[in-house]
Amino acid sequence: MLSAAISFALTAGGVAVAGLRAYRRRFLSATRWFAVALLPAGLYLTGLFPLARTIADEFVDWVTGLVFDPKVWIGIVLLGVSAALLLTTRWLGRRGAVEPAPERPAAAGPAPERPAVAAAPPKPKKRAAGKRDDGLGGFEDIEELLRKRGI
Known part of the structure; x- marks a missing residue:
């Protein structure tokens, strides 16, 4: 009432x-x-007020158990460690600090060693005689149009 x-x-x-x-x-x-x-x-x-009261009572019981039960604190520590490990591995994966696992050989014997091959640096393109290299290669047609219009 x-x-x-x-x-x-x-x-x-x-x-x-x-x-x-x-x-x-x-x-x-x-x-x-x-x-x-x-x-x-x-x-x-x-009729949802009695339901809300039941939910509130259960929440208060849970909070009381949370504060005074050591088993709950151990669970919270485990959840925190789990979250920290997941965040750390995600952070390391984004930085590229973790290398991918090496491939396992298909045969039972030892894998033959491969010589390390260094990647050759890209060769610079040869420029035509009399052309300046201003980093705007491929804009010759636009440059020609601008010259025709006197710009």
Whole structure:
């Protein structure tokens, strides 16, 4: 009975605030206040207040167990270690600090060693005689058009 009185009082107060907002021509705000004002009455009429109380009681029991139970603290430490390991491996993977695992040989015998081959540096392109190298290669046609127009 008390929850009904509180629910409908909250709804009436919210509707009053929504009415004041509408009177001041702030219709968007008034609509929001009206929507929020309908929640307590709707929760009471659907019977969700006892459910909310049960959820609140269970939450309080869980928090009490969290504070006073060492088993829970060990679980929290394990979750923290797991999160730290996952974040560290992700960070190292992005930096490229971890090399991929070497390939395993298909045969049971030892794998033959391959000589290390250094990659040859790219050879610079030969430029035509009389042309300047300003890093804008491939723009000759645009350059020609600009010259024709006198730009």
